[in-house]
């Protein structure tokens with residue numbers, strides 16, 4: 001099986017209600033190439049959650065200022081929910097409504113991930129999120145105490161490109177104790193790939 005096949009199979013095995021990625025990763029793999037350009041340039045401010053529809057599974061993008069352009073309300077067969085801050089322009093939200101895309105507005109100048117998680121649970125019954133990176137959304141979610149488990153697929157390849165985020169990046173400099181992890185399982189997959197699962201140990205945090 002290819003590394004991509006292993007990745008998809010592992011994600012499916014984790015049985016989350018939704019998968020979620022940061023703006024940079026969504027731009028790289030799923031959104032339209034050109035970013036959204038606002039005509040009004042008026043920040044939407046606080047807004048109610050928009051439920052375009054409910055679905056068996058969801059894809060969630062976290063995009064502070066509403067830059068990502070989308071073809072429609074489905075991503076790889078999952079209904080798309082855009083989480084944005086109050087800085088996202090009014091006409092960005094109008095575009096999402098027109099395309100049948102759901103959204104959650106949370107946080108004044110940056111996305112409040114904790115509040116967004118609560119709203120996703122309340123309005124879409126999403127309780128378990130499969131956080132798929134990149135490193136900055138992973139780091140921010142850890143800082144917000146939203147990560148219960150770390151699931152790593154270690155592929156026998158080295159990618160040391162300069163400027164690429166680490167698995168957890170940009171954590172608060174005030175954090176002076178490393179986040180403790182407890183090993184749950186190690187499984188050897190095909191082609192020398194290892195699937196390692198850890199539980200996040202909450203009482204060891206700073």
Ligand SMILES: NC(=O)c1ccc[n+]([C@@H]2O[C@H](COP(=O)([O-])OP(=O)(O)OC[C@H]3O[C@@H](n4cnc5c(N)ncnc54)[C@H](OP(=O)(O)O)[C@@H]3O)[C@@H](O)[C@H]2O)c1
Nearest residue numbers: 022023024025062063064111132133134135136137140165
């Ligand atoms: N190996 C893997 O499995 C894997 C998986 C995913 C990604 N990747 C790689 O990771 C790299 C991208 O990672 P990245 O860390 O640069 O970007 P990222 O985590 O995908 O996205 C970060 C962006 O998310 C937005 N965001 C919204 N609210 C945020 C919050 N509260 N905290 C942090 N970010 C928030 C911000 O967008 P704004 O800048 O608009 O505010 C931020 O710049 C790519 O090279 C990708 O290929 C690897």
